[in-house]
Amino acid sequence: MSTTTDTRVANPPGADPGEAAPRRKVKPSMSGRAPQDTPAGKWTYLLLGLTFLLSIYPIYWMFVIATSTDAALAEIPPKFLPGGEFMKNLDEVFSLQDVYFAESLVNSLIVSTVVTVSVLFFCSVAGFAFAKLRFRGSRILMVMVVLTLTVPNQLGIVALYILMGYLPGEGGWNGSLLAVIVPGLVSAFGVFYMRQFILGAVPDELIESGRVDGATTMRIYWSIVLPAVRPALAVLGLLTFVGSWNDFQWPLITLGGTDYPTSMVALFDLASGNYVLYRRVLAGAFVATVPLIILLFVGGRQIVRGIMEGAVKS
Template sequence: MSAVATARDRLPGAATPPPATGNRPRRRYSRTGRILLYVTLSALLLVFVAPMLWALSGSFKPRGDLFEYPPNLIPSPATLDNYRNLLDSQPFWSWFAISVLTAAAATAVAVFVCALAGFAFAKYRFAGKRLLFSVMFSSLSVPFAVILVPLFVLVVKSGLSNPWFALTVPWVAPAFGIFMMQQYIIQSIPDEILESARMDGASEFGIFLRVVLPLLRPSLGALAVWQFLQSYNSFMWPLVLISNTENYTLPLGLNILFKAEARQFDLVLPGAVLASVPTILVFLLLRKQLLEGLSAGAVKG
């Protein structure tokens, strides 16, 4: 009977037997898992987005309507008086310019320095390399508050306390960025490419500029986003360094509005909305490099 059944199954017009149902529970489980995943991600998205939506909505509300209950997400009536009062009563654009320009300068310098240092640690042998790398890496465990006072004294004694310069000092060579670049270069840039460039007569610095940097675009984008956020959102270092209100950064400026005798939420909310614009733009401009850098690290590492 088995031989007859096998021959019958091989006939061109024979009916196809029904598929096995052994995978149905697995498919149901997979579908249930996806539903739970989507529900969890939606809940997390709501947790992160809700404060932003409330700040955006509140920035267009009169002060008396900010804490109405139940809360109304759509302002009624909507007004631009909060933005006008903020820009007229506070040096907001000065805070904005100092924060954006110093963060951009610190990011540009840090990305270049971290890539150069990571290239040296990854591809060169020199005396004291392991000791120097160990000291650099161990600095990740030191809180910034520990070096805050020594760094401040060093900057002031050196005559470099100008806010436009001093605000970039702590961020020009972050240990995390150097370690990140070193690991990415080890995994992504083979020695054969460098040897080929040397045989063509390229200098070591030329190899770094023309060969290494173009290959580091994904990791440089990820580092730039992280570094910009670190510098832009810095609060403790500007608080110690700056005493003139005109030279405040955005975190300090918004803090004095929040800590005023009558907390000026009608000014804090539009200030927070405007302050979030540069970070959103940086993420949108570098999101492709950020995702490529993170995915490359996940696959290779």
């Protein structure tokens, strides 16, 4: 990854000033170096390795139980190697009548995909408007966006449920995927993030020259802004997908007890009731986790970058 050139051109808000400045030559003496220039010693690697093991162990343990028989749970010391029962356990999960596990995976995929695509589009056009277009009230409206970032969303959850009951459709929107999708279609964080990125990534002259050529605002967005903000779209898209996939409380309230759960709600159903078998529960949990592990594997770099940039901005 050519970070130096990337940040130079894009100069996102989180760009590390230490990186942008020409790199100092690392001095030969240990004492004078900043921590980030000091090579890590054995202990650092050892402790980081330990941190890594603690991070991955619960996920690994989930897989061990998911692939084992009931007896595995009673083993002391705990079973360490996975067994060969994964398909059998999974088959049981999928065939449980009142859990709708297979449907729930499809539902989660639909919800997360629609929400992600929509957030990317609406937040990038709004971010573009706030970063590069002049209009009355833009400053105060942007302040409002930032303020909405700080409001805990749980506060309005009771009223949101009542509101959903009054929306058009049989019995309102509660119990349908619409109730989970529509409130997630935009995000204040997304608008804020895209604005910050576009401010640095798209030179004003480029937009001016587009104007001179007679391009409309949407044309400028499409051919100048969009290509320049791809990295930010990747970051925002990944974070949004993960957040949407993992959302639990609101989906439980509005979809709980229906035939259309998301996978998080289905996991909850799987762990409730009188015949809870943990090899089943964790087989289901593992299946719901795998898509995100794959995402981390593919886009981990972008996710790390998004989180780290977000920190410096705020």
